[in-house]
Amino acid sequence: xxxxxxxxxxxxxxxxxxxxxxxxxxxxxxxxxxxxxxxxxxxxxxxxxxxxxxxxxxxxxxxxxxxxxxxxxxxxxxxxxxxxxxxxxxxxxxxxxxxxxxxxxxxxxxxxxxxxxxxxxxxxxxxxxxxxxxxxxxxxxxxxxxxxxxxxxxxxxxxxxxxxxxxxxxxxxxxxxxxxxxxxxxxxxxxxxxxxxxxxxxxxxxxxxxxxxxxxxxxxxxxxxxxxxxxxxxxxxxxxxxxxxxxxxxxxxxxxxxxxxxxxxxxxxxxxxxxxxxxxxxxxxxxxxxxxxxxxxxxxxxxxxxxxxxxxxxxxxxxxxxxxxxxxxxxxxxxxxxxxxxxxxxxxxxxxxxxxxxxxxxxxxxxxxxxxxxxxxxxxxxxxxxxxxxxxxxxxxxxxxxxxxxxxxxxxxxxxxxxxxxxxxxxxxxxxxxxxxxxxxxxxxxxxxxxxxxxxxxxxxxxxxxxxxxxxxxxxxxxxxxxxxxxxxxxxxxxxx
Amino acid sequence: xxxxxxxxxxxxxxxxxxxxxxxxxxxxxxxxxxxxxxxxxxxxxxxxxxxxxxxxxxxxxxxxxxxxxxxxxxxxxxxxxxxxxxxxxxxxxxxxxxxxxxxxxxxxxxxxxxxxxxxxxxxxxxxxxxxxxxxxxxxxxxxxxxxxxxxxxxxxxxxxxxxxxxxxxxxxxxxxxxxxxxxxxxxxxxxxxxxxxxxxxxxxxxxxxxxxxxxxxxxxxxxxxxxxxxxxxxxxxxxxxxxxxxxxxxxxxxxxxxxxxxxxxxxxxxxxxxxxxxxxxxxxxxxxxxxxxxxxxxxxxxxxxxxxxxxxxxxxxxxxxxxxxxxxxxxxxxxxxxxxxxxxxxxxxxxxxxxxxxxxxxxxxxxxxxxxxxxxxxxxxxxxxxxxxxxxxxxxxxxxxxxxxxxxxxxxxxxxxxxxxxxxxxxxxxxxxxxxxxxxxxxxxxxxxxxxxxxxxxxxxxxxxxxxxxxxxxxxxxxxxxxxxxxxxxxxxxxxx
Numbered sequence: 001x002x003x004x005x006x007x008x009x010x011x012x013x014x015x016x017x018x019x020x021x022x023x024x025x026x027x028x029x030x031x032x033x034x035x036x037x038x039x040x041x042x043x044x045x046x047x048x049x050x051x052x053x054x055x056x057x058x059x060x061x062x063x064x065x066x067x068x069x070x071x072x073x074x075x076x077x078x079x080x081x082x083x084x085x086x087x088x089x090x091x092x093x094x095x096x097x098x099x100x101x102x103x104x105x106x107x108x109x110x111x112x113x114x115x116x117x118x119x120x121x122x123x124x125x126x127x128x129x130x131x132x133x134x135x136x137x138x139x140x141x142x143x144x145x146x147x148x149x150x151x152x153x154x155x156x157x158x159x160x161x162x163x164x165x166x167x168x169x170x171x172x173x174x175x176x177x178x179x180x181x182x183x184x185x186x187x188x189x190x191x192x193x194x195x196x197x198x199x200x201x202x203x204x205x206x207x208x209x210x211x212x213x214x215x216x217x218x219x220x221x222x223x224x225x226x227x228x229x230x231x232x233x234x235x236x237x238x239x240x241x242x243x244x245x246x247x248x249x250x251x252x253x254x255x256x257x258x259x260x261x262x263x264x265x266x267x268x269x270x271x272x273x274x275x276x277x278x279x280x281x282x283x284x285x286x287x288x289x290x291x292x293x294x295x296x297x298x299x300x301x302x303x304x305x306x307x308x309x310x311x312x313x314x315x316x317x318x319x320x321x322x323x324x325x326x327x328x329x330x331x332x333x334x335x336x337x338x339x340x341x342x343x344x345x346x347x348x349x350x351x352x353x354x355x356x357x358x359x360x361x362x363x364x365x366x367x368x369x370x371x372x373x374x375x376x377x378x379x380x381x382x383x384x385x386x387x388x389x390x391x392x393x394x395x396x397x398x399x400x401x402x403x404x405x406x407x408x409x410x411x412x413x414x415x416x417x418x419x420x421x422x423x424x425x426x427x428x429x430x431x432x433x434x435x436x437x438x439x440x441x442x443x444x445x446x447x448x449x450x451x452x453x454x455x456x457x458x459x460x461x462x463x464x465x466x467x468x469x470x471x472x473x474x475x476x477x478x479x480x481x482x483x484x485x486x487x488x489x490x491x492x493x494x495x496x497x
Numbered sequence: 498x499x500x501x502x503x504x505x506x507x508x509x510x511x512x513x514x515x516x517x518x519x520x521x522x523x524x525x526x527x528x529x530x531x532x533x534x535x536x537x538x539x540x541x542x543x544x545x546x547x548x549x550x551x552x553x554x555x556x557x558x559x560x561x562x563x564x565x566x567x568x569x570x571x572x573x574x575x576x577x578x579x580x581x582x583x584x585x586x587x588x589x590x591x592x593x594x595x596x597x598x599x600x601x602x603x604x605x606x607x608x609x610x611x612x613x614x615x616x617x618x619x620x621x622x623x624x625x626x627x628x629x630x631x632x633x634x635x636x637x638x639x640x641x642x643x644x645x646x647x648x649x650x651x652x653x654x655x656x657x658x659x660x661x662x663x664x665x666x667x668x669x670x671x672x673x674x675x676x677x678x679x680x681x682x683x684x685x686x687x688x689x690x691x692x693x694x695x696x697x698x699x700x701x702x703x704x705x706x707x708x709x710x711x712x713x714x715x716x717x718x719x720x721x722x723x724x725x726x727x728x729x730x731x732x733x734x735x736x737x738x739x740x741x742x743x744x745x746x747x748x749x750x751x752x753x754x755x756x757x758x759x760x761x762x763x764x765x766x767x768x769x770x771x772x773x774x775x776x777x778x779x780x781x782x783x784x785x786x787x788x789x790x791x792x793x794x795x796x797x798x799x800x801x802x803x804x805x806x807x808x809x810x811x812x813x814x815x816x817x818x819x820x821x822x823x824x825x826x827x828x829x830x831x832x833x834x835x836x837x838x839x840x841x842x843x844x845x846x847x848x849x850x851x852x853x854x855x856x857x858x859x860x861x862x863x864x865x866x867x868x869x870x871x872x873x874x875x876x877x878x879x880x881x882x883x884x885x886x887x888x889x890x891x892x893x894x895x896x897x898x899x900x901x902x903x904x905x906x907x908x909x910x911x912x913x914x915x916x917x918x919x920x921x922x923x924x925x926x927x928x929x930x931x932x933x934x935x936x937x938x939x940x941x942x943x944x945x946x947x948x949x950x951x952x953x954x955x956x957x958x959x960x961x962x963x964x965x966x967x968x969x970x971x972x973x974x975x976x977x978x979x980x981x982x983x984x985x986x987x988x989x990x991x992x993x994x
Contacts, residue, residue, distance in 0.1 A: 033623070035616075036570075037574060040571075042568065042620060043568035045565035045566055047568075048565075049566065068545075069549070070540060071640075072532070072539050073532050073537040074537075074656050075537065075593070096597075096598045097596065099595075100594040100596060101594065101644040103589070110534065119532075119533065143639075145571070147598040158598075159572070
């Protein structure tokens with residue numbers, strides 16, 4: 001809620017120009033700002049707080065799975081990347097290279113990490129001796145850098161933030177089980193329950209994997225402009241990658257063996273997914289679970305009522321077991337409170353009402369509670385939802401339930417809308433012609449596929465479409481789609497863009 | 498608690514060789530590891546969790562002061578640093594410079610931030626128009642890079658993590674008030690209450706400030722080897738710095754004016770302070786408030802009792818209102834729980850007892866609770882403090898109070914010891930000779946000083962000592978020291994090293 005930006009940028013309509021609409025929304029609601037560093041952006045506080053919200057959700061589940069947080073160096077010796085030919089070829093165009101320090105040429109160039117597999121290999125190598133040491137499970141929340149040629153805020157910029165985790169397992173089955181567990185408990189949970197976005201997920205087709213990966217997993221999401229977007233990726237790396245770095249262990253039979261390596265990541269790209277999934281032609285919509293604050297308290301000051309209104313708010317605070325410990329704040333701008341498990345903000349500035357309401361609207365926070373003179377005697381307050389714009393006058397003792405319900409309902413409603421869009425946009429196909437029709441119509445085409453590569457090439461040539469993912473058994477049928485014959489459907493095909 | 502490192506490094510005694518002792522402790526207890534990137538280290542999970550603990554404490558207070566988190570780019574155009582001559586001269590030897598991307602020479606070199614004042618100036622410039630926009634209060638939790646020639650883990654390495662905040666104020670008084678507020682509520686609180694370290698703090702003498710700072714504040718701490726260490730620094734920047742970047746605003750009289758800029762930071766150097774303040778010749782000691790877990794639960798399995806012991810733990814969990822929601826964890830290593838406001842870890846591995854106890858000892862977590870066969874019938878458990886090694890047999894219903902007290906007492910005891918050392922090592926002096934004696938004796942010398950520079954030079958020449966800081970009025974006398982004539986004491990002098 002930056003108080004300086006009062007610009008009333010006109011927002012391009014989503015239908016007229018999706019790209020412009022997105023930029024307008026993200027700029028108007030102060031999520032990013034262009035930066036003087038080329039190909040980079042400044043992440044404004046609202047974006048940072050959304051990312052912190054995602055982080056705290058993912059972190060908790062990771063810790064329960066005994067994945068430990070670590071910081072490996074930002075800079076990676078160039079020779080590390082060069083060890084794996086496919087890997088360096090993939091990333092080398094995008095590398096930012098540090099050649100100098102102390103104004104002298106370095107003995108060896110260092111690159112700013114585009115991803116950390118190679119330096120994790122070095123780390124693992126030192127820690128892995130026997131099968132007893134496995135699994136090794138590490139994660140880091142860091143910034144990475146890939147020099148993309150065309151940038152778009154949060155989707156593609158040179159510097160972005162992500163969580164990357166790296167694990168080693170004794171067998172491919174262990175690696176797969178772990179992958180499945182994390183997929184279900186971390187990504188599925190976070191993307192659906194927190195971001196309120198529905199998706200189709202699982203394996204990439206062999207033709208769409210990284211060269212150095214045994215398998216690649218993904219979440220495919222149907223954006224509101226009918227693009228398909230990849231939200232999270234994970235890989236099980238080939239053992240040849242392990243051989244290059246000589247990451248090995250003594251197995252149960254006392255023989256040298258190579259572990260199975262999985263790496264995973266979700267990035268600040270999720271902010272992009274969130275913005276473009278829920279927002280409309282006018283407003284930025286943040287799912288309540290990702291909102292920095294749940295409610296803003298607006299005392300409506302008049303000339304004479306300052307003290308009364310403040311007393312009134314404190315009274316309510318006491319009823320709702322305000323956390324008194326953090327109250328004594330000297331700074332006279334806003335105050336944040338944990339109020340009965342909500343995070344609330346008091347806008348106690350002595351400014352005009354429209355200014356407070358304007359700031360609230362820009363904030364994206366879901367609920368505001370107004371405290372008026374006229375309501376004090378009846379112990380009432382006015383509650384307004386920023387989502388439905390419904391206004392309710394409620395008794396003090398009803399505040400808690402009213403706001404709780406507003407938040408819960410809106411979180412569910414956003415997911416419902418997302419699921420509905422996904423269902424509408426996914427067509428079960430029984431022939432190549434039906435696939436063609438679906439693709440022309442900008443839909444996901446579901447089709448039973450026997451992994452025949454010729455068929456894949458034919459679809460690609462005829463309809464310029466690629467396979468987006470091979471959904472995991474049962475997952476999408478149970479959770480996502482009402483299909484007549486679930487078991488025949490194995491593949492999702494989608495128009496390339 | 499990395500299960501792979503069983504190395505029993507012998508720890509050099511503190512008295513024999515302080516530097517070696519520190520490295521031994523930090524390595525043996527797995528806080529860092531050397532990295533393949535020169536001048537950098539790998540921050541191992543224990544160090545990351547300590548840093549996260551510091552972060553969560555500081556973050557909460559910052560948010561209550563309406564300082565917002567932001568991410569400005571990692572890379573700063575070289576021209577920005579060159580705008581402020583003193584600034585670039587100070588940092589230029591330590592800069593890591595990115596000269597290439599896409600294998601091509603960049604139009605302008607970019608440096609990895611050594612600190613972010615210059616790019617914040619650019620950011621502020623765009624947001625500042627009128628005095629109404631002030632104050633502007635931003636913070637970021639990021640990595641920075643300074644190519645130090647001599648490295649030492651957590652104290653000085655090329656890459657480190659820190660929190661840097663940057664604020665603009667209308668008047669010097671506003672800036673000073675804000676600084677005072679943050680100093681008292683954030684740094685004082687965190688360093689004393691959380692890190693359990695006592696210190697002497699406030700202004701640097703004019704001769705010790707940065708060239709571009711109007712004033713510099715610091716926390717000086719007496720390490721257990723009698724070095725003086727600076728733990729946190731903050732600056733009020735000169736307005737000439739603002740002029741260079743043309744960060745200005747229209748003041749109340751409709752005239753162009755320059756704001757007062759403060760910048761602040763605490764870094765992962767605090768991990769160094771924590772280690773070397775509390776640890777001894779054998780153990781790493783982590784203050785309970787910074788420990789990732791408060792207690793480890795150790796079921797002692799025998800051949801036949803697996804089920805019984807597990808049931809017993811669950812029973813206790815229920816008594817102490819275990820948070821059931823997060824219990825269903827598939828992964829069979831450790832489980833972490835919020836248990837009655839403690840963070841607990843169950844070591845339910847079926848390994849030998851000594852291995853579990855050894856891991857507990859390495860962990861640095863303050864308390865373990867053992868569950869034995871023989872105690873189940875009497876509803877007893879064994880509680881062991883890793884600090885005092887006191888063993889207590891307590892009834893189920895006493896667990897909570899016993900552990901709560903252990904944690905509380907130990908946190909207080911660590912601070913008490915730190916305060917005691919500081920008091921012993923601080924001498925009130927009334928003459929230049931007494932100052933000389935104190936310095937020779939490796940003490941802090943307190944002396945009333947009239948800001949006379951000749952006197953400062955004399956001390957410097959005679960005793961190779963510098964002024965460490967000018968304590969704020971009353972602060973050290975009330976909180977810290979029992980001095981006979983409080984009001985005469987204004988200055989701290991200390992031997993340079």
